[in-house]
Amino acid sequence: MAETTRADEELYRQLAKGREEAFSALYERYQAPILRFAWHMSGNSATAEDVTQEVFMLLIRNPKSYDPAKGSVAGYLFGIARNLTRRRLERSRLDEPLAEEWAQGSETGLASDTDLLGDLTRVELLGCLQKAVLGLPEQYREVIVLCDLEEMSYPDAAVVLQCPAGTIASRLHRARVMLKARLECQGCVK
């Protein structure tokens, strides 16, 4: 991670000088994680794309805004994505439509290995799970998204969320407990 951080910082310096290759490299490295993060946090493709676009537009318009002393480039970009997603959710309160879109999206993604995953992998139950994830308080949802959905390591998630790895572990444990409780309440699992 430290090497990646240094490489990112170098790319960022080059980007600030106007090197397009540096921008392309940073974009290729982070567009997908940021898009997925925003998608999991909001459950909405349009919001996720808008957030991704705005994150990189900010990078283009204000390249001097990043301060290496305050954290990694990844943390900075995810921080912008978090704020933008939060703002969008507060503005539009997209809870219900999200769940619907989610169910549609999940239909295309399942088909093959449903048997392996048992009850929860059934389309409607994945919908339940998504709804439960979206219903988690933001700080718990973030760790579920990064560590479980994106399979990021604790230290990496700690860099992104700018908190100690121990905090990530404790939040994740609590988030899973809350998630199970919500799934049971919704009657999705026995």
Add this chain to the structure above:
Amino acid sequence: MNESDSRLSAALRHLGAIAPRGAPAALGDMLKDEFRRQHARRRRERNARILLIAACFAGFAIVSFFIWPDAPNKTASHEPVQIAPSPRAKVPAGLPELPALRESQAKVEKSHALSRKKKNSVPEIAENRFVALPTFDPAIPIDHSEMVRVDLPGRDLRLVGYPVSEEIADRRVLADVLLTQDGTPYALRLVQNSRIKEQ
């Protein structure tokens, strides 16, 4: 990790797997175009700023050339007015003259005499010998020395360790200062201007 935990983890991984793999290519192209546009604009702005600053400097140089074409000569002609009578008689006694300095002093005086002849400027006569300052260390060889002439209040000479009597302290004095190669003053003499003598 119990069974329900592992099932939950598996389900979450599956949930992660159905997320979009990346932003549409059009978004990337649009952002790269925007990046190019922004930086082209920034480069234009920076070049314009540089040109503006260069134009300002050029304008200032032209204006000053026409307004003050002989500014240095005027300053030179006004210089003697500021000079107070030389405190030749007030040079503190007891400070040793430096034999080691005489050679370099002679060289410097010779070159100054030559340059005075060339410039045909107001003749100035060095009235005193150089006097060593506390910073002078005879053990340290001086390969290259430079002399500068300074016009300053008498009391400021105390800052370099030159003892100054109260009479000179409140006047402006003209002094030659010898500097080592690293710029340290190591000897000083007071200078009397011939014009002042005439007065």
